Amino acid sequence: MNTLIQNTYLDEEKLPYPFCPGCGHGSILDQLNAALIKLNIDPRKIVLVTDIGCQGLSDQFFITNAFHGLHGRSITYATGIKMTNPELKVIVLIGDGGCGIGGHHLINAARRNIGLTVIVFNNLNYGMTGGEHSATTPTGSFTSSTLQGNLERPMDICSTVIVNGASFVARTTTFDHQLSNMMAQAIQTDGFSLIDIWELCTAYYVPRNNFSKKALEDTIVKLKFKTGILQNEIHPEYSIAYRENAQKQLDKPIFSSYPLEEKFSHQLKELQTLTISGTAGKRIGTAATIFCRAAVLSGLFATQRDDYPVTVKTGFSLAEFSISPDATKKTGNTYPDALIVLSIEGFKKVQSKFETLPESTTIYLDEDLPSIKTKAKEKRLNFKKTGLKKEYWALASLAYVLNITGYFPVEALVEASSIRKEFADDYLKAINESQNL
Amino acid sequence: MREFIDGSEVVARASINSGCNFFSGYPITPATGILLHMLKELPKIGGIAIQAEDEISAMGFCIGAALSGARVMTATSGPGISLYSESIGAAIMCEVPMVIVDCQRMGPATGGATTVAQGDVQFLRWGTSGGYPVIVLAPSSLEECYAITQHAFELAEKFRSPVFLALDKDLVYTSSTVDTIEISRKIMPDRSYAIFNEKYLPFAVENSQDTPVFSPYGGANRVRMTASSHNEAGFLVKDPKTVNKLNDHLFNKINQHVDQISMGKADLQPGSKILLISYGTPSQAMLEAVNYARAHRKQVSSLVVQSIWPVPEKLILACLEGIQQAYVIELNHGQYLREIEKLAKQDLQVIGINRVDGELITTKEILEKTGLL
Numbered sequence: 001m002n003t004l005i006q007n008t009y010l011d012e013e014k015l016p017y018p019f020c021p022g023c024g025h026g027s028i029l030d031q032l033n034a035a036l037i038k039l040n041i042d043p044r045k046i047v048l049v050t051d052i053g054c055q056g057l058s059d060q061f062f063i064t065n066a067f068h069g070l071h072g073r074s075i076t077y078a079t080g081i082k083m084t085n086p087e088l089k090v091i092v093l094i095g096d097g098g099c100g101i102g103g104h105h106l107i108n109a110a111r112r113n114i115g116l117t118v119i120v121f122n123n124l125n126y127g128m129t130g131g132e133h134s135a136t137t138p139t140g141s142f143t144s145s146t147l148q149g150n151l152e153r154p155m156d157i158c159s160t161v162i163v164n165g166a167s168f169v170a171r172t173t174t175f176d177h178q179l180s181n182m183m184a185q186a187i188q189t190d191g192f193s194l195i196d197i198w199e200l201c202t203a204y205y206v207p208r209n210n211f212s213k214k215a216l217e218d219t220i221v222k223l224k225f226k227t228g229i230l231q232n233e234i235h236p237e238y239s240i241a242y243r244e245n246a247q248k249q250l251d252k253p254i255f256s257s258y259p260l261e262e263k264f265s266h267q268l269k270e271l272q273t274l275t276i277s278g279t280a281g282k283r284i285g286t287a288a289t290i291f292c293r294a295a296v297l298s299g300l301f302a303t304q305r306d307d308y309p310v311t312v313k314t315g316f317s318l319a320e321f322s323i324s325p326d327a328t329k330k331t332g333n334t335y336p337d338a339l340i341v342l343s344i345e346g347f348k349k350v351q352s353k354f355e356t357l358p359e360s361t362t363i364y365l366d367e368d369l370p371s372i373k374t375k376a377k378e379k380r381l382n383f384k385k386t387g388l389k390k391e392y393w394a395l396a397s398l399a400y401v402l403n404i405t406g407y408f409p410v411e412a413l414v415e416a417s418s419i420r421k422e423f424a425d426d427y428l429k430a431i432n433e434s435q436n437l
Numbered sequence: 438m439r440e441f442i443d444g445s446e447v448v449a450r451a452s453i454n455s456g457c458n459f460f461s462g463y464p465i466t467p468a469t470g471i472l473l474h475m476l477k478e479l480p481k482i483g484g485i486a487i488q489a490e491d492e493i494s495a496m497g498f499c500i501g502a503a504l505s506g507a508r509v510m511t512a513t514s515g516p517g518i519s520l521y522s523e524s525i526g527a528a529i530m531c532e533v534p535m536v537i538v539d540c541q542r543m544g545p546a547t548g549g550a551t552t553v554a555q556g557d558v559q560f561l562r563w564g565t566s567g568g569y570p571v572i573v574l575a576p577s578s579l580e581e582c583y584a585i586t587q588h589a590f591e592l593a594e595k596f597r598s599p600v601f602l603a604l605d606k607d608l609v610y611t612s613s614t615v616d617t618i619e620i621s622r623k624i625m626p627d628r629s630y631a632i633f634n635e636k637y638l639p640f641a642v643e644n645s646q647d648t649p650v651f652s653p654y655g656g657a658n659r660v661r662m663t664a665s666s667h668n669e670a671g672f673l674v675k676d677p678k679t680v681n682k683l684n685d686h687l688f689n690k691i692n693q694h695v696d697q698i699s700m701g702k703a704d705l706q707p708g709s710k711i712l713l714i715s716y717g718t719p720s721q722a723m724l725e726a727v728n729y730a731r732a733h734r735k736q737v738s739s740l741v742v743q744s745i746w747p748v749p750e751k752l753i754l755a756c757l758e759g760i761q762q763a764y765v766i767e768l769n770h771g772q773y774l775r776e777i778e779k780l781a782k783q784d785l786q787v788i789g790i791n792r793v794d795g796e797l798i799t800t801k802e803i804l805e806k807t808g809l810l
Contacts, residue, residue: 043659044655044656044657044658044659045655047654047655049501057673059661060672060673063659064659065654065655065659065660065661066660066661066662066663066671067501067504067531067654067662067663068662068663068664068665068673069497069500069527069531069663069664070523070524070526070527070664073493073497073523073524073527075497076489076493076494076496076497076498076500076501077497077498077500077501077504078501079494079497079498079501080459080461080497080498080499080500080501080502080503080504080505080507081501081502081504081505081654082501083459083485083487083498083501083502084459084485084501084502084505084506084507085505085506085653085654085655087655088505088654088655104490104491104493104494105490105493105494105497108490108494242480242485242487245480246480246481246483246485249480249481250480250481250482250483251481252481253481254453254478254481254482255446255449255450255474255478257440257442257617258440258441259438259439259440259617260438260439260440260441261438262439289441289612292441292612292614293441296439296440296441296614300614301613301614302441302612302613302614303611303612303613303614304441304611304612304613305607305610305611306610307551308551309551310466310550310551327614
C-alpha cells in the first residue's frame with residue numbers, strides 16, 4: 001500500500017492520448033488509472049509491460065515503471081520481472097495481435113498461474129499496420145488481409161486461458177462502466193488474471209464492416225462467447241510456489257563434487273589413448289569415467305570424450321579417453337593405443353578403422369564378434385564365460401587392459417568404482433571377473 | 438585436490454560463483470547439461486531457474502529478470518540462438534546485462550545435435566537486426582571455461598550488454614582433470630544501483646561510450662525501458678538527432694572499449710614466419726602442433742583468440758608482425774579467417790585449416806597442412 005494518496009497514475013504532461021477518434025484504447029487507460037487509484041499502489045511497485053500495436057504506446061502516459069518490448073513477448077518479460085520480484089504488480093497491456101503471435105506465452109503463463117494481470121485491447125484486427133486480420137477477427141469479417149471475408153474462426157482468449165489454469169478471467173467491452181472495478185479485482189488476484197476487452201477500431205474495422213457498439217455486442221452473443229467474470233479461483237501463484245519449494249532446498253550443499261586425492265602411484269611414461277565402443281545404455285561412458293577417475297587417483301591427468309547417436313538407449317555408445325602423466329597433453333595421436341569393441345553396434349561404429357590401425361594398437365574384441373582384417377594386434381575376450389551382465393562388460397574389459405598394461409594399480413579402479421555406492425558391489429565383481437576373460 | 442568433470446559443470450559452477458541468480462533455458466543438446474545443473478543448484482542458494490516453454494520465452498524471462506536486478510544467464514545451441522535472435526536485439530537496445538551460452542553443434546538447422554562445430558561464429562556477431570555489436574568470448578579449455586565464464590559476467594555488468602560464451606559440444610561434453618574448484622557464493626561485487634533521484638534517466642550517459650547507471654524495477658527509481666528507439670528517459674522517439682545519439686552510443690559502448698575486452702593467448706617465437714590462429718576446442722590440437730614443431734626445431738608462433746568479438750585487432754596485428762603465412766584453424770568453412778584477412782597486409786598469406794564433418798582437427802593434420810611435420 002502506498003503511504004501517500006496517489007491522485008492519478010497518468011502523466012498529465014504527456015496527455016492527450018494519440019489514439020484515433022472513437023478508438024477504445026483511451027477509455028481502457030482511463031479505467032486502468034481509476035483502478036490503480038482505487039488500489040493506491042506505490043507507482044514504483046507497478047510495472048506496465050506493453051506489447052506491439054497501438055496499445056504499445058500506452059505505458060508512456062503512466063508514471064509507473066514500464067517496459068516496452070517485442071511483439072507478442074510482453075508476457076515473457078513480465079514473467080521474468082514477477083519471478084525476480086513477486087512484490088511488484090506486473091500489468092501486461094497487449095492487443096489481439098500480441099495474443100496471436102504470443103499465444104504460446106499466453107497459454108504457458110496461464111498454465112503456470114504466474115501472477116500477472118493481462119489486459120487485452122481486443123479490437124479484432126491489427127490497427128497499427130493497416131487493419132489486417134488477427135487471431136480474434138470474427139469469421140466473415142472484412143479486413144485488408146481478408147478481402148473476401150475471414151474464413152478463420154476467432155480465438156476465444158478467455159476459454160483458452162481458463163482451460164489452462166488461469167485464476168481470474170473476465171470478458172467485457174470498453175462500454176462497460178464497471179471495467180475499472182473488474183481491473184482492480186484482476187490486479188488484486190494473486191495468480192494469473194486476464195481481461196479480454198472488446199473495442200472498436202475506428203480506423204479500420206469499423207468502416208470495413210459497418211461496425212458499431214451494437215454490432216460489437218451482437219458479435220459476442222452470436223459467437224456464444226461469454227461475458228462478465230468467467231473464472232475466479234484461488235490456486236498457488238507460481239513465483240510464490242517456486243519460493244516455497246526452493247525454501248525446502250535452501251542451504252543444501254551445491255554441486256556434488258568428487259574430490260580425487262592422489263593415493264596411488266602410476267607407471268605411465270607417456271600419453272595413452274583408449275577407445276571403447278559398445279551399445280548405448282550399457283554403461284560404456286560410465287566405465288570410461290571410472291577408469292579416468294582411477295587414473296586421477298593415481299596422479300595422472302585424464303580426458304574423456306563421448307560419442308553417441310541422438311537416441312540414448314539404442315545404437316552405439318563410444319568413449320574416447322586418454323591418460324597422461326603430463327597435464328598439457330590431452331589429445332592423442334590419430335590412433336588409439338587400445339580399442340575395445342564389446343557389441344555389434346560398437347563394432348559397426350568402428351569397423352572402418354580396423355584396417356587403418358597400426359601394429360602399435362591392440363584391439364580387444366568380444367569373442368562372438370565377426371573376424372576382422374587389421375595390422376593391429378588382436379585379442380579376443382570371452383565375456384559370456386564371466387557370467388557378467390552386459391552393463392558390466394565395459395568396466396571388466398578396462399580392468400583387463402589395466403592388468404595387462406599396468407598403467408596404474410587395479411586398486412585405484414576399485415576405489416573409483418565405489419564412488420557411486422549403489423553399484424559398488426557389482427563393479428567390484430566385474431573388476432574381479434576380468435581375470436577370467 | 439583434483440576433480441574429473443565436464444565443461445557444463447564448470448560453466449555452471451563459474452556462473453554461480455559470479456553471482457548468477459537467475460537462469461532460464463530450454464532443453465537442447467548439447468546445452469542441456471548446463472540447464473540441468475542450474476535447475477538443480479540455483480534454488481539451493483535462493484536463486485531461480487526455470488525451464489521455459491521455448492527459447493523465445495527463456496530470453497524474455499532473462500531480460501525481465503535482469504531488469505529487475507537479477508544476474509542472469511541462459512544456455513542454448515545454434516537452433517536456439519536462432520530463436521533468441523529478436524531478443525538479443527532487445528537486450529542490446531535495453532542495455533541488459535546477461536550471459537548467453539552457445540554450445541555450438543553441427544548446422545545448418547537441426548544439423549547434428551551431438552556433433553561438434555563452430556558454425557555460429559559470425560552468427561553470434563550478426564544474428565540480430567540492426568548490426569549492433571555484442572561481446573563474444575571463446576574459452577579453449579576446461580580451465581578457461583571457468584575463468585572466462587566469470588569474465589563474461591564482469592563484462593556484462595560493466596557494459597550492460599549481452600555477452601556470449603561461444604562453446605562447442607566438445608568443450609561442454611568432454612570431461613577432464615581440473616584442480617578442485619571452490620564453491621563460494623559470490624566473488625563478484627553486487628551491481629551498483631542508481632540512488633533515488635526524482636529525475637532519474639535510465640539511459641543517460643555522460644559520454645557516448647559510457648554505460649548508463651542501472652536501477653532495477655522495484656528499486657529506488659521509476660524505470661522506463663523500451664526496445665524502440667528512445668531518449669534518455671526511455672520514451673519512444675523518432676527525432677533523428679536523438680536516434681543518432683542512441684545508436685552511436687550502442688555502437689561506441691562496445692567498439693570503443695575493444696582494448697578492455699580484448700583477450701587472447703599469444704605464444705610468439707622470434708623469427709617465426711608462420712602463425713597459427715585458433716579459438717575454442719581446435720586450439721588444443723593447435724598448441725600440441727606448436728609443441729611438436731618446436732621440439733623438431735621448427736619455428737612457429739601461435740595465437741588463441743579468446744575474445745572473438747569485437748575482433749581484438751591490435752592483438753592480432755601484433756602477432757602478424759613479420760609473419761608470411763597465417764593459418765586459421767576452425768570447425769567451419771573459414772568464418773574467422775575473414776576477420777584475419779581484413780587485417781592482413783598484402784604479402785601475407787592467410788590460409789584456412791577447416792573441418793565440417795563433425796570430427797576434430799587433429800594435431801597431425803595441422804602439422805601436415807602447415808608443412809611443420
